[in-house]
Amino acid sequence: MNIFKPTVAAIATVAALSLGSCTDLDENLYDQVGSENYYNTKNDVIRAVFRPFEHAFWSIGSRHVLNELTADQLITPTRDGWWNDGGKWERLHYHTWTVDDLGEAQTEWNGCFQGIMQCNLVIEDLNRFKYESFGFTEAEFNNLRAQCRALRAWFYIRLLDAFRNVPLVTTYSDRPSNPQAEPKEVFDFIESELKDCTSLLVRKVGLGNNATIQGQWTQAAAAALLVRLYLNAEVYVGEDRYKDCETYAQAILDGRYGDYALADRWDAAFDWDNDTCDEVIFGFPGSRGYTHWHYDGDTYGWTVPAKAADFFNDTKSGVGHNTKYAASPSYDLDGNLYDYELGMPVQNFRKYDGDERMKFYTNLGNSRREGMFLFGYLEYKDAETGETKRLRAPEQPYDLYLRDAVGRFQSLDPTRWPADKTSKLSTGDHNSGWHFVKYPFYDDNDPNQLASDYTEIRLPEVIYSLAEAKMRRGDRTSAAKLLNSVRKRNYPADKLDDVLYSPDGKVRFDEKEMLDEWGREFFAESRRRIDLIRFGKFNTGRWWDKTPDADDHTALFPITRTILNSNPNLVQNPGYGR
């Protein structure tokens, strides 16, 4: 019997041990880091500071859809059964969206506020730290914090623009659940933040050296946001701030916030080496291997035919091309030009002879391109056989012949027009509407494929804003000259007299030209909606198959039902009903 005693003792010991030590339920982390242990080195701070920036780059997609597909220049027609998507694109186009079905508005709201909360978190963290303990200089540390404030202001401008009535939240850890603020309160916050942090930001000195500070909010970038804010102040808060817009725009042009210069060609701000382009005031850095949200999916990757990879020979880029965006048509299905005041972007370009951008998009080799549009037959040399082919429609057996019109052409001879004359968003095919290339699609052998950064603010925006402010304050001559200073790079020297506004050329400059010129220079740059609103055209205008709205409640987007329901503090924007 004695032999059992040690066994019993052993079992009792094991049991006692397991009972004593094993009520511990703390969690152990392996592939992530506990927040309280996160900050140790300078690089940890840098990685946290730029999280909202990386998110901001991602977030540009919803803004593009909201500001372009609701406006007069870009369309997403149904194409041989593609792109119907339950009427989603029609609702955007005809301004018939509801609080239930506007997914992009939900993404825009959440995307911006996520960015704002990320900024608030980082700013709070930085406020707790001493710069020395992480090996920062005071200037670098303050610059990083000021940049987060500038980025937060950029998000708030987007919210003011899309929703107007939004909560103003500037903290993180106290879990703020503020109700919506008056737009003026948000406006004043953006204004004071930008003015406040400008001096803490870096000032670009000299030309050709932007690359080192690409992606950083600089003094000029913050000032350009003020220009953006003041230009639209009348829409946002009903205040005439054109004078302030002029002041800041002029100061940027005078070099007070750094050294910038217009590029000599229109596409320099979009090209692979645009990080060195002195026209770029703020851009999100892109690279083929790391990140390129502007090429991904539905911003600039889907502005071309579905099988465009054959045409560009860029399958290795991984950009899955698609036909989401095309230019709104200029012609009806008898081949007659429409006579609407708005829309017809291709016709607007065609109006002034010799426009570089009207050239057929072609990769010239050595990481250069020409032209912005794709039209007619898209002929290319087959990479393997060398024979010349025409790009075909997907799923359908016809060669593409892209027209500046929307209808069911399919394999119809280019000289003929279809019998069915209905031209509307639901009656398109893969030939409908000119396609375009803003950021270049270099081929698989080009070392600079997908190397472009995404240009968020460029000098022409400041110049055009200044021109518009001057025009509105009655100084048309100065406005015309400012626009000409940009425009002249787009046309051959011998045609300038016919294309520049007087007094530099023969063309009469007026308000309509101002709006048209916004549309040409900033074609497909995610801003058309606010330009139409500022000129009073967004709800009253008529373009292609879009008729005026019954009222102007769609100038603001609704707070979608999911967001409204999750936050009982929120009040829906006027005209939408809860």
Add this chain to the structure above:
Amino acid sequence: MFKDALEANPTTPLMDPENPAQYYNFYGQITGSNPVERQKLEKDKATTKLLDWDATVKLNLLPLFAKNGISDHHLSTQIMFADHVYDNDNSFFRPSTSTVSINNGQEGYASRSYSKEKQYVLEWLANYDTRIAEKHNIKAMIGYSYQYSQYSGFSAENQDFPNDGLGADNLGSGEWAKEEGEVMMSSYKNDAKLISFFGRVSYDFEGKYLLTASLRHEGSSKFGKNHKWGNFPAVSLGWRISQENFMKDAEWLNELKIRADYGVTGNQDFASYLSINTMSGFGYYYYNGKYFQVWGPGKNVNPDLKWEKGKNWNIGLDFAVLNNRISGSLNYFNRTQQDLLGNYKVPVPPNIHDETFVNVGTMRNTGFEFDLNFNAVETKNFSYSFDIVGTAMSNKFVKFSNSEYVGQDYYNVCSTEDPYPYYNLQRIEKGKSLGNFYMWKYASITQDGEWLIYDKDGDVIRATQGTDDDRRIVGNGMPKFTLSTSHNFRYRNFDLALFFRGAFGYDIFNIHDFYYGTRNFNGNVMKKAYGKNFDVSPDVANVVTDYYLERGDYFKLDMVTLGYTIPLAKCRFLDRIRVYFTAKNVFTITKFSGVDPSTYQVNGLQPGAQGGRSYYPSTRQFIAGIQVDL
């Protein structure tokens, strides 16, 4: 693969007519790749290694320490250790000659991944039982259990290999990962602990009155700091009426017992680390001349995360009569699941993400089950027995919010896919049952082949003008009643077994009709597109309405087995030889016009609804066998 083969244009050649050594490139078709080619050229391998072992040491303390080794009390203790290791080694390779590679601009693609799941359990138990005065039976048990789980793994991929012969065995030779910023590898690791203390006491009086009570005090590492532990009691009562003296004369009655039980169960089946603040890596941003991976909060933290609790009670009756010829049980159940765990939409701000993993909501299932067995005939040469099992159940989503989390009172679930995306088939709504189909009500089709629907006022409008307000509940995908029955016959040396099952009182959205049933689809379509649905214009986008909703009721012969036992002369080595023939999925009686209705899932959160058109055919199997008993 089946889906691709189904919807590929049937006139598409298998091999490229211009280059017969090359598979035909499906690029541009709705089926993006050649399914035969993928089957033949791609190498997809998985090796799984499973190791399970356990050891138990048990010691009978009483009567061990009792005088003379005899005692009315029994006390034993045991320690059990169990270990479970599950290793997965996967590799995938697609050669450069594949049209998929060509279309993706890849000169071959390969990946390799390894994952490991490790789990061990240590459990200690002590059991005690005794019998007092030959009448009172008492049993008691206490115990402790510690369970540790760990999941880890890594994977690597690459493309553009110098030679297709390398397969997935020389990933480093690929060119792609040499590009700046192409990471092409990943690894992960996480773990969790589950600890419990438990005890149970049961008592019965002469086997007539039965009582059991238990309590489990259980903790999981996944919950919030102050919410890790939960208490889960259970109690059950039983009365075996057939043991009572006053029933002794009822010889026809073999067994009659009524019982009731109530118990609380817990659920902690979700990912670790949702209750603590963490930082995770995201994409890249450029600063001071180089790219940094940026880091930020990866989720909304929920420090109040606690056990989801199920409160269940049952009332039942077990019986056997007529010499056990007829036996069975009847059961009523009521299961309430509260503090349901799940992702919940929350406002941004104050949150940084728009979903938090929370305990919100209550769901209730109530129903009635029966299980009846009949030994109908029992003679020397012939016997026949059968049983019937049936369940009638109803469900209700009682609550969708609590004091802290208020959201909408419904969720739309089961979304459709390209080429008809952005529709939801079902809505889960407060106060209603799961499985409600929520969509427009079909009215008719116009002369031009456009869909007409009823709006919320009952007027007929074009579907293109329909809004969310016009959607409504048009059916339910949760069967009101399910039934199965098996029948066993024996005649001399022949035996025959039949197994039937069925589900009744529910609807199915015929998803394959929706995608393939009209001329709108740009691929292979069904005959219906040119038959019953011909009036739908090929130029009009398909819409989700109850046009595609059908009764799902079915009854099928799931299995039949016929066997014959060969009579053997006395043989030293063989006891018995039986030959048999089995057929599975023999026939289905249904009015549903789509695929086998039993392939539609009727459990879970979206019963009867499937948003995608993926298809795996239900097979009919025939098995012939010989059974040799030694």
